[in-house]
Amino acid sequence: MTSTRLTQKELHSLFLQDIGVYADAVMDNGRKPLRLHLKYPFNRDIKAYIFNCTAPPGGRSIDEFKVQLILDGQKRGERGRFDTSDIGTVLIVGYAAPFIDVLSGIWVLFELDKHMEFAYSANIQVYLRQMLPALEKNVYVCQKHNKEILVISQRQYLLDALIERFNIDLAVMLERAEHGINGT
Known part of the structure; x- marks a missing residue:
């Protein structure tokens, strides 16, 4: 397995490439988050922390992959928090390259509500055994032991994965509203 690390600019470039013509009004300064508008049929503003x-x-x-949650400007010992202050959809996105070719990677869309606030360099995990089904099914949805729902896809199916993530997040939000649950 490889542990190739891409620069933030490279991660953003891959993400935008995989979204293709649906990306509009892109604000990419090479820092987190990448901001963009997803055009019709999505019609939503995105803040992607990649x-x-x-x-x-x-x-x-041996099959454990991790994302280290460190925000730009966050210092050791400081708590981090994803910016949800303005209207739009916030995504936590991991890019894994478990095979030789770094460009044949896997997108992992984590559940924002499970990671809103975190310690400097906190880890969130995904396992190779969870990523492999995306090679066969294009988009694979699984639930971790902490009940977090992951959406995983090959690069060419990122748009399908985003649709799945949006639908899952909406269902969770509606279920909470139905039960009068506020927050995480």
Whole structure:
């Protein structure tokens, strides 16, 4: 397995390439988050916090990949929080390259509500065994032990994965509203 790390600019470039003609009004300064508008039929503003998802050696099971949550400007010892202050959809996105070719990677769309606030360099995990079905099914949805729902796809199916993430997030929001639950 490879643990190739891409620059933030490279991650943004791959994400935009995979969204293709649906990306509009892109604001990319090479920092987190990448801001853009998804054109029709999506019609939504996006703030995408895109991270490398790597499998560094030592201390972990061999198939465990992780995203290290560090925001631009966040200092060691400071708590981080994803900016949800303006209207739009906030995404936590991991890009894993578990095979030789870094450009044949896998997108992992994490559940924002499970990670709203976090310690500096906190980890969120995904396993190779969770990513592999996306090679066969294009988009794979799985639930982690903490009940977090992951949406995983090959690069060419990112738009399909985004639709799935939006639908899952809407269903969760409606269920909370129905039960009078506010927050996480």
